[in-house]
Amino acid sequence: MANHLELLTELQQLDKVPSLERLRAAQKRRTQQLKRWAVYEKEMQNKKRKGDKRRCHGNLRDNRKRVSFAASVALLEASSRNDPDEVRYLLKNNVCPDLCNEDGLTALHQCCIDNYEDMVRILLNHGATVNAQDNELWTPLHAAATCGHTGLVKILVQHGADLLAVNSDGNMPYDLCEDDPTLDIIETAMANRGITQEMINETRAVVERRMVGDIQNLLQDGADINRHDSQGATLLHIAAANGFAQAAEMLLDGGARTEMRDSDGWTPLHAAACWGQVHVAELLVSHGASLNAKTHLEETPIDLCEDEEFRNHLLELKHKHDIIMKSQLKHKTSLCRRTSSTGSRGKVVRRASLSNRHNLCRKEYQTEAIVWRGGREEEERERESEQENSRSTQPDGAPRAAGILKEGVRQNGCISSTPATNGDPVTPDPTPSAEQTKPKEHVQTLSELKKQRSAAKLLVQPVLNGHLGNGSTNPSPEDPHMPQVSSNGSTVYFTPASGDPPLLRFRQPIEDEDPKSDSCCCIS
Template identity: 50%
Template sequence: MVKGILVNRKADDAHKAQLKMEHADLVAEMQTVENLPTHERLQLARLRRTQQLKVARQKEKEWLKLQRAKGNATSALSGSHTTHHFRSNSGSASRHISFESSVVLLEAASRNDMHEVAELLERGITPDAANEDGLTALHQCCIDNNIEMLRLLLEYGANVDAQDSDKWTPLHAAATCGHLELVRILIDHGANLLAVNTDGNMPYDLCDDENTLDYIEAEMSKRGVTQELIDETRSSTERQMLKDLMEVARTGGDLEEPDYQGATPLHIAAANGYVRVVEFLLEMHVNVDAVDKDMWSPVHAAACWGHLEVLEMLAQCGADLNAKNKDDETPSDICEDPEIRERIEQLKTEQESKRLAEAQRRRVRRSQSNNTRAQSVRRTSLRDKTLTTKKDAVEEARLRLQAQEVFIAPDGTTHADTNGISSSSNTTTNNHHS
């Protein structure tokens, strides 16, 4: 049942040379890539990602081979690690190097070594061992179109719906690459036809091969999958995230708590185009310019994955469209869609116009405030002047009354001045007559 396939160094080198692209080649194809339709650029980007992962695993493989070449490479599996014993050239005591089981299994799967993979699985290594990107051996064989490896892994209970860090399942990988036979096997083993990755794509969304796409859609129809169910499934992750965040807000939790990469919920919602989640977070006044460990802000994420509506929402809330990540890139720099790049420039202009208009309104308000204070001062001065005039008049009248002094005549009578008669003189006269 198990057929061993040993890939020699020459074949490995040829495979490596085929996968690697020189920098000059990448630069040369940039013009062509810019002219491709969006779906073709997405396809090319995914293939590039696949190539990069293959190169990384190739380096792991070469390193392991180099270590094995140094001495006797006897393996003893213990728990989740494989320990390789190497004896030094001097013949002294051997040293032990321990490798994670995921590294060993993925290394064997990447070079299509059926015999070693089977041996590792027999010894208890889980078929779902994954690397730091969440990629499993099942993902790998779907990329490589290795039918025998796929059957072997499934026979040992590999999770047919295993997800990597971007929530890609093996069916996503097989559908993207147009590997019809692998797609058939995965679906026969119960692969989720409606699995949604972080970009909101299901396997059929990523399939450009006509025959493979026809088969997937036929299987979806056979299972009663409707457009309503597709739409509901796509939005289920967003609904759950919104529900969780509303609960965090209700209990007074932190809506800006970052994950291990420094990404906040707003980063995640922006990257996935979760409009309702973004709207909720903005209503809760979270920081629109928060940055992760790579200095990416939410607008970087929205621009990178082409979520225009989210970009516009962030821009309206004042997000910095000129923010730069650790590679000195702005959101426009990392956006592959020329239409969205153009819209970003428009949003920058709108933000600047809004800023200038607000500055003008502030100047007008300050001017009006100064005028109001000046008018207030003038009104106060007039009132003070009026009050001062009244006070002076009262004081003047008082002084005139004081000036109307009475005097006593030699005969003892009192006389007032010609301007009037004081009450005291009247009183004196009345007393005299009485």
């Protein structure tokens, strides 16, 4: 069989040859491979037959490697198989009965879980510790009471098991027992030993008092109480998980932070909610712990709570906390400035003096008056265009309004007009009246311009569709020389034959204009 280098060289050569030759070369190599495998298999079978013959005759010693286990593993494995003979053999060979695995579990723990009474007696008779604790401080009596093994509980109590042993969750054996006969045995044993409720409370508080003492020493030394351990937990995590309210309060007063997270993203409130520590959870919430904080798995403290009653209590705490936060936000925003109703102008005037405000108002009124006058001029242009269109549509023989009011002259905001006969020329009055000699008042505000416009409308109001106002009647068409004025001489009327009345044009007086230059064009 060719080696690897030869195969590579041959492969490079085969890339240049046709496919048919490459196929033949592959078949040749496959045939060689099968022959070599057949030879190898034949040799192996011969070796096996020779080995069997030697083993049968006892000429060949067994050179196989032996697998050995630690004594703790062997003892635990034998006790879990309920093999009394092997357990006795191991114990007689000086194997310690209290050997444990990585979780701190001993053979006595395992036998109490599996309910092997004979194995428990063997272990206890060979010196096994009846109050051995695993990593979570569980004793064999905890395991037997939890599983409800009545016979094992009796055996352990007879060998002096500690009835007040507290595990890492703060539970004693009778706290974990749900089997009534087993619970009766434990409570009877507690009564026989004179255990009272005060002793139980004192025993439960031993661990917390020890932790409180350690916290006091840390605070006095100025140590960091928010330091993480190997699993990322802080002292507040431990106090919350164990329900140590006094230790948690001391830590919070000493500056412990409620938002610290361990390696799994748990806050102290997550630990308190998971282990059902109601008082510690209330304490943490009162110090600002968030019920909406999530772990790396997107779990809130309420999601980790398994007790339905405790879950409802946490929901109530969350509801109260939300109400308090909303009320605080509402209190912060209750003192608001009133928005000015006058807009930006009011804000500017509020910062100006009295004279500046007066001048500012005058300028604004003048600007508004100019805008308003521009609108009036556009309306007058539209009216003129409409009048010219209406006149162009009349026949050539239609009489024109020749002997009527030619133009209204503004005199202090009023219109002065006199009647005229048809065909008479219109001559201006050379002598101005007393009213004309008075100096004109310049229009300064929009209100004055609006008053002038209202006065002009009142003067033109009687001229509507050729009808006379003030109770007068239309002049007869037979009397064309009838004065086209009312009885009081102040209003001009038009006959139907005269056509549409001319528009009255009002002009804004120019500032600084000489009053003597004004003249009145009247119809005489």
